[in-house]
Amino acid sequence: MSTDRPRRVNIVDVARHAGVSHQTVSRVINDSPLVAAATRRKVQAAIEELGFRPNRLARALAGGTAREVTVLTTDTSLYGASETLSGIEDAARAAGHTVSVSVMNPDQPYADADVLARLPHLGSPAIVIAHDATTTRAMRALRAAQPSTTVATGGGDLADETEAADWLVALDDRAVAARATRHLLDLGHATVHYLAIPSKAPRRLGWEQALRDAGRPVPPPAACDWSTASAYHAAIGLLEDPDVTAILCGNDDLAVGAVRAAHIAGRAVPGDLSVVGFDDCPYAAFQVPALTTVGLDFRGLGRGAFELLRSKLDGAPRPRPTWRQPELIVRETSAPPRNRTE
Amino acid sequence: MSTDRPRRVNIVDVARHAGVSHQTVSRVINDSPLVAAATRRKVQAAIEELGFRPNRLARALAGGTAREVTVLTTDTSLYGASETLSGIEDAARAAGHTVSVSVMNPDQPYADADVLARLPHLGSPAIVIAHDATTTRAMRALRAAQPSTTVATGGGDLADETEAADWLVALDDRAVAARATRHLLDLGHATVHYLAIPSKAPRRLGWEQALRDAGRPVPPPAACDWSTASAYHAAIGLLEDPDVTAILCGNDDLAVGAVRAAHIAGRAVPGDLSVVGFDDCPYAAFQVPALTTVGLDFRGLGRGAFELLRSKLDGAPRPRPTWRQPELIVRETSAPPRNRTE
DNA sequence: CTGAAAGCGCTAACAA
DNA sequence: TTGTTAGCGCTTTCAG
Numbered sequence A, B: 001m002s003t004d005r006p007r008r009v010n011i012v013d014v015a016r017h018a019g020v021s022h023q024t025v026s027r028v029i030n031d032s033p034l035v036a037a038a039t040r041r042k043v044q045a046a047i048e049e050l051g052f053r054p055n056r057l058a059r060a061l062a063g064g065t066a067r068e069v070t071v072l073t074t075d076t077s078l079y080g081a082s083e084t085l086s087g088i089e090d091a092a093r094a095a096g097h098t099v100s101v102s103v104m105n106p107d108q109p110y111a112d113a114d115v116l117a118r119l120p121h122l123g124s125p126a127i128v129i130a131h132d133a134t135t136t137r138a139m140r141a142l143r144a145a146q147p148s149t150t151v152a153t154g155g156g157d158l159a160d161e162t163e164a165a166d167w168l169v170a171l172d173d174r175a176v177a178a179r180a181t182r183h184l185l186d187l188g189h190a191t192v193h194y195l196a197i198p199s200k201a202p203r204r205l206g207w208e209q210a211l212r213d214a215g216r217p218v219p220p221p222a223a224c225d226w227s228t229a230s231a232y233h234a235a236i237g238l239l240e241d242p243d244v245t246a247i248l249c250g251n252d253d254l255a256v257g258a259v260r261a262a263h264i265a266g267r268a269v270p271g272d273l274s275v276v277g278f279d280d281c282p283y284a285a286f287q288v289p290a291l292t293t294v295g296l297d298f299r300g301l302g303r304g305a306f307e308l309l310r311s312k313l314d315g316a317p318r319p320r321p322t323w324r325q326p327e328l329i330v331r332e333t334s335a336p337p338r339n340r341t342e
Numbered sequence C: 001c002t003g004a005a006a007g008c009g010c011t012a013a014c015a016a
Numbered sequence D: 001t002t003g004t005t006a007g008c009g010c011t012t013t014c015a016g
Helices: A011-018 A022-029 A037-050 A056-061 A079-094 A112-116 A133-145 A173-186 A201-213 A228-238 A252-264 A298-314 B011-018 B022-029 B037-050 B056-061 B079-094 B112-116 B133-145 B173-186 B201-213 B228-238 B252-264 B298-314
Strands: A068-073 A098-103 A126-129 A150-153 A193-196 A246-249 A274-276 A293-295 A327-329 B068-073 B098-103 B126-129 B150-153 B193-196 B246-249 B274-276 B293-295 B327-329
Touching: A011 A022, A011 A037, A022 A037, A056 B056, A068 A079, A068 A133, A079 A098, A079 A126, A079 A298, A079 B098, A098 B079, A112 A133, A126 A133, A126 A298, A133 A150, A150 A298, A173 A201, A173 A246, A173 A274, A173 A293, A173 A327, A193 A201, A193 A228, A193 A252, A228 A246, A228 A252, A246 A252, A252 A274, B011 B022, B011 B037, B022 B037, B068 B079, B068 B133, B079 B098, B079 B126, B079 B298, B112 B133, B126 B133, B126 B298, B133 B150, B150 B298, B173 B201, B173 B246, B173 B274, B173 B293, B173 B327, B193 B201, B193 B228, B193 B252, B228 B246, B228 B252, B246 B252, B252 B274
Parallel strands: A068 A098, A068 A126, A126 A150, A193 A246, A246 A274, B068 B098, B068 B126, B126 B150, B193 B246, B246 B274
Antiparallel strands: A098 B098, A293 A327, B293 B327
């Protein structure tokens, strides 16, 4: 496995070229304040001229930092996860870090050791995108083993427990879920049904609470996985009951399934059935009818997760959130229920 | 930036524990054949007992391999790209490699040096998911600088030039595009219009050729970006012409835009307008009407890309393709054109 | 078949 | 403010 090793220019070459010791070069590339301005300039010129780039491996091995983050996730093709990953990568690269991805199989049981084995070594900085049981468990395992170098985003089935945790970056899913539910209630629906994505407790709880607050019946949530197909089947079941007029879905993919189910069941959307999704996927606005959904700033969340991690590594105070708050986007799949001819 | 350094067990610890030299341990973990079976067993037991895991950094620094691949892509949330990434990760992890992701901004010009700077060092194994101008250029830059450690998947705007190249893993987009076009022609459409994704020449060429072969007029392709919105606008324009009855789209996201445009323009799908997509996204089967599209094995392609890279690193012969061939999936958005009342 | 010596490129501690 | 000396954990020589 030869990886082309054409002797690269190293710190010693630079030192020689600049007429200083290699240590001084090290100080310069690490932004140490203990270097005279003139020396720094000389060294930087040499670096420039020689096209020197520090060897990450050597740096890390020598006790510095690898400047590398491992992201654990279950599904890179889920909209939320992939956008989050993108946000992490963005912030990480800006900070000179490398991001590695490790994908976990939702159907496979992982021992804690298996989770740790995903990292370069114990203590390696990690971000887990926790959105289902598998990733939530991974998050717990990592948190237990290396609390100071693990952060998470998403929330998994943590619900409130961690809202205030100093290692979690999350949007207030619960509040928007309640908001979306109220939107449907305000439209005149007697109650709202819920198609649940795996372990996204906050959304379910927000929905529940909004119904309770309004004194409405709380129907049992229908458990789906991430697939549109699962939502389709769940919705087909739900729609056997003619009283079902509104469905809140754990995400947009599920909403698409619900809309199709309505179509097959001969129910007009939004006339006979209102559907509200979550995520505002790129295609949501262009569905026929256009999906009413909740816009979520996953990319911002990802950036926030990295910044949080970095602050922990640096021992800096927790950075303030910079991501956009969730917002309900009302489009065409939600409307007042049509008056039924009894 | 402390990364918790609780002295890990290293090769010397193992050596001591097994009563051999650290060199022998090195041989064992590298599967060297020059170790006596008994010695090997002793060492392996020690490794087991001590929970030893080789330090990747040290290995790489000492001249071994970093066992790490960098994946260059522009958009982790595009279906094709994220599935491909997932496939790469899968194969890479199975082979004990780490995968790093580097996301490029399609709107930003990159000098070749900027591209190289994405890698840990010159010669680092890389896979570029080439699907637009930016990634295609990145691919060229990398290929030029480190031909033996760069492979690509997708194809970008390479068209035929590289079909046979030994560093590209691609599906026969061109053939299926032709197949999809013929499907529409066979249905009775006079011609087929094309909504183009950025630089996916093979698809466009396949479409063109099918039209030519059938002796049909070749309308100018409408250039879109990856967004559903761009397809929507392009389709709105196209539909001003009542003779447009069939549109082939560069991917499913675009197809969704075309379907919505038809809806807005008051044209029934598939009665007045047939639409065919590409990719078979998870939601495609559940659209209303369900999308006729082309199923593509991106995950298999990703795995293939990694295997190809590995074969190059090992100097092994090119592995045989294991991915599924593309297939046209006829659903509800394609049908014979309705007879127009002149 | 096994061991000993010499680094890979860098940072950490210490000394000047 | 700068330089010197030791490693980090491993692989590559080269001797046994």
